Amino acid sequence: MAPEPFLGDVERTPVTHHILSVLVENKAGVLARIAGLFARRGFNIYSLAVAPSEGQARFSRVTIVVDAESAPLEQIVGQLNKLINVVEIKDIAPKDALERELLLATVSVDNENRGRVLGLVESAGASIVDVDADSLTLMLAGTPRACDELERSLEGFAEVELHRTGRVALPRLTKSEEN
Amino acid sequence: MKLTGAQALIKSLEQEGVEIIFGLPGGAILPVYDPIRDSSIRHVLVRHEQGAGHMAEGYALATGKPGVAMVTSGPGATNIVTPIANAHMDSTPLVVITGQVASASIGTDAFQECDITGITMGITKHNFLITHADEIPRVVASAFYIATTGRPGPVLIDFPKDIAQSEMEWWYPESIEEYDLLGYKPEIILDQSSIDEAVALISQAERPVLYVGGGTLKSNASQQLIAFAERTKMPVVTTLMARGAFPDSHPQHLGMPGMHGTYSAVTAIQKSDLLISLGARFDDRVTGKISAFAAGAKIIHVDIDPAEFNKVKVATVAVRSDIATALAAFDAAKAMPKNLDPWWEVLTGWREKYPLVYAPTDDPALLRPQEIIEAIAAASKPGTIVSSGVGQHQMWASHFWKFEEPRTWINSGGAGTMGFGVPAAIGAKAAMPDRDVWCIDGDGCFQMTAQEIVTATSEGFPIKVAILNNAYLGMVRQWQEMFYEERFSEVFLDADLPDYVKWAESMGAVGLRARTIEEMHEAIRQANEINDRTVVIDFRTPASEKVFPMVAAGASNDDIMVHPLQEVKN
Numbered sequence A: 001m002a003p004e005p006f007l008g009d010v011e012r013t014p015v016t017h018h019i020l021s022v023l024v025e026n027k028a029g030v031l032a033r034i035a036g037l038f039a040r041r042g043f044n045i046y047s048l049a050v051a052p053s054e055g056q057a058r059f060s061r062v063t064i065v066v067d068a069e070s071a072p073l074e075q076i077v078g079q080l081n082k083l084i085n086v087v088e089i090k091d092i093a094p095k096d097a098l099e100r101e102l103l104l105a106t107v108s109v110d111n112e113n114r115g116r117v118l119g120l121v122e123s124a125g126a127s128i129v130d131v132d133a134d135s136l137t138l139m140l141a142g143t144p145r146a147c148d149e150l151e152r153s154l155e156g157f158a159e160v161e162l163h164r165t166g167r168v169a170l171p172r173l174t175k176s177e178e179n
Numbered sequence B: 001m002k003l004t005g006a007q008a009l010i011k012s013l014e015q016e017g018v019e020i021i022f023g024l025p026g027g028a029i030l031p032v033y034d035p036i037r038d039s040s041i042r043h044v045l046v047r048h049e050q051g052a053g054h055m056a057e058g059y060a061l062a063t064g065k066p067g068v069a070m071v072t073s074g075p076g077a078t079n080i081v082t083p084i085a086n087a088h089m090d091s092t093p094l095v096v097i098t099g100q101v102a103s104a105s106i107g108t109d110a111f112q113e114c115d116i117t118g119i120t121m122g123i124t125k126h127n128f129l130i131t132h133a134d135e136i137p138r139v140v141a142s143a144f145y146i147a148t149t150g151r152p153g154p155v156l157i158d159f160p161k162d163i164a165q166s167e168m169e170w171w172y173p174e175s176i177e178e179y180d181l182l183g184y185k186p187e188i189i190l191d192q193s194s195i196d197e198a199v200a201l202i203s204q205a206e207r208p209v210l211y212v213g214g215g216t217l218k219s220n221a222s223q224q225l226i227a228f229a230e231r232t233k234m235p236v237v238t239t240l241m242a243r244g245a246f247p248d249s250h251p252q253h254l255g256m257p258g259m260h261g262t263y264s265a266v267t268a269i270q271k272s273d274l275l276i277s278l279g280a281r282f283d284d285r286v287t288g289k290i291s292a293f294a295a296g297a298k299i300i301h302v303d304i305d306p307a308e309f310n311k312v313k314v315a316t317v318a319v320r321s322d323i324a325t326a327l328a329a330f331d332a333a334k335a336m337p338k339n340l341d342p343w344w345e346v347l348t349g350w351r352e353k354y355p356l357v358y359a360p361t362d363d364p365a366l367l368r369p370q371e372i373i374e375a376i377a378a379a380s381k382p383g384t385i386v387s388s389g390v391g392q393h394q395m396w397a398s399h400f401w402k403f404e405e406p407r408t409w410i411n412s413g414g415a416g417t418m419g420f421g422v423p424a425a426i427g428a429k430a431a432m433p434d435r436d437v438w439c440i441d442g443d444g445c446f447q448m449t450a451q452e453i454v455t456a457t458s459e460g461f462p463i464k465v466a467i468l469n470n471a472y473l474g475m476v477r478q479w480q481e482m483f484y485e486e487r488f489s490e491v492f493l494d495a496d497l498p499d500y501v502k503w504a505e506s507m508g509a510v511g512l513r514a515r516t517i518e519e520m521h522e523a524i525r526q527a528n529e530i531n532d533r534t535v536v537i538d539f540r541t542p543a544s545e546k547v548f549p550m551v552a553a554g555a556s557n558d559d560i561m562v563h564p565l566q567e568v569k570n
């Protein structure tokens, strides 16, 4: 009998994760260069978020959560730095990072579970952004942990379509705040 | 001044001082082949695009200048992928121009379309797809700048046909600022504290070794290295990529380290207390089993590329610098190890006990590959350039040729590309027409790129090729003999098929054959007399000959196997 296909180690945020905030030139193929580098060097990307940066059309900011277990951070940064289109790399240690992520989820609701969903929305600090007769879409902008928790809470519901953006981060202004 | 994109490309190459382009035209690059006719740049028409790439590498390795190759889109571009990968592994500066289908056709699976920038992303230092004719000067200037600065490497420019045909107003960047390379800053400010730490480590060292890699050649630091080694009395090993960076005749030279390194070079590293890496990268063919490599040594790692630090071995001190600058800083700080007399006593003992040797053949008239190389070397002028393919003959060439000058050894190291030898020799000859260029080749390698001898003949680049014809893919045969219980599998080539002499002659070269020592000397003499045609000598050598010393793949360098003649029987 054929073995189960190997799906990788499915886990949430790796314990040794690090956040790289990478400013890149907005040139064709730069994302492929970054993704290709990670793939060929065996560095794991946990999440990736990209958007045009700082109001300047010529740059994008790529926020990469890397698994520093897969390779020493120094190697990842060193190799990334060699990409000609990479302008600047900020490495933010998790304890110094203000990390946020957006979660959107559409949940089927009926009279029976509507109350439970609304309760979850309330206690998670999420908001309802769309509704129709038998489903509603909720949104949470929060810490990755809060998103993890909400995702877990929604696991019990029958039909859920859930998307997360991957996180963005900035260095904390005050380094002591609990996350 | 209005120029077409094609004219602008050629003019930009002229601006960069390009003297020679190796290439082969086709549909997508056709517009560029028109202005070449009017250019001062010489174009060499190859017979296969792989040849163009390796010729450009040979040119670059012999001169230190970037090699340039130009090919068409699709299969022309994919045919040059191997040389690009090879140059990437060996940090050889190349600029490769590929034709591309018209911009509007990109992404439509057009005739001879292929995503060459995608294919070569991981094997170039950078690549460009030109999107506007105005950008041509900037891209070309940037490509040469990137290829030749910092850690050198190949840069590819993909050039759509419509852009070659469109018009632009000629301009050329006047300064680096105009290159628009915000993310590329190769200038280095030497961190003096790293030098101070290194000098402090050196002052404690009793058993140091200078582990010299290809970066020393790239940095043109040979003279400085000699002076530094002589002042400090430290022993030197030169990797396969660095042969020639330090004279083989120098009494402080222990030879090449690694899987087929000399006993004294390999063991000196193993027993060292300080390893000073100068532009080397701890390649697995040098380190063997990493945890057992130089286990008792502190490491000073000097490299221009900080991504090399701690990649394989953790450096005690990392010095980010080109080698010439770092050596100058070590000298300025009067770096000096402890008294090395006791260390030299040990080293000399190893060297005397385990020199490079080879066994006599059963019939003394027959040829041993090692003595062919020694005979060619002995009959060659100083400054003769040697290229090789990949295999046993390559290791023997590295061992038995005595390299005295930088840039006389043209070789495929990191990629180990069979077929490199002949075209690379042609590229070196094109760069250095007054030097003799020998290619020490294997019969297997020769068959991969021999067609370029046609190029050598038609373009007037007479090289000398010594095929060490052992009728086998010898290096693979050696592994099968030693590690697969002599179960030879798909390694036999047949010494008489092809007929190398006839093949050479059909390509306009002189073909010679040598089976005995007498014939060997006669063939070498003739080859050295013929300077207007390529000469190919089919030297018949025994298949059973093996390369020693050897460290088995994945084994510790402590378990080096010396030549059977030297095995201690006790």
Ligand SMILES: Cc1ncc(C[n+]2csc(CCOP(=O)(O)OP(=O)(O)O)c2C)c(N)n1
Binding pocket: B389, B390, B391, B392, B393, B394, B416, B417, B418, B419, B441, B442, B443, B444, B445, B446, B468, B470, B472, B473, B474, B475, B476
């Ligand atoms: C393109 C390529 N294919 C395969 C190999 C694997 N390989 C390494 S050495 C070798 C044998 C080379 O044979 P030959 O040129 O006759 O040299 P010899 O070892 O006999 O001196 C082979 C097949 C390689 N290095 N490069």
Ligand SMILES: [Mg+2]
Binding pocket: B442, B443, B444, B468, B469, B470, B471, B472, B473, B474
């Ligand atoms: Mg052979």
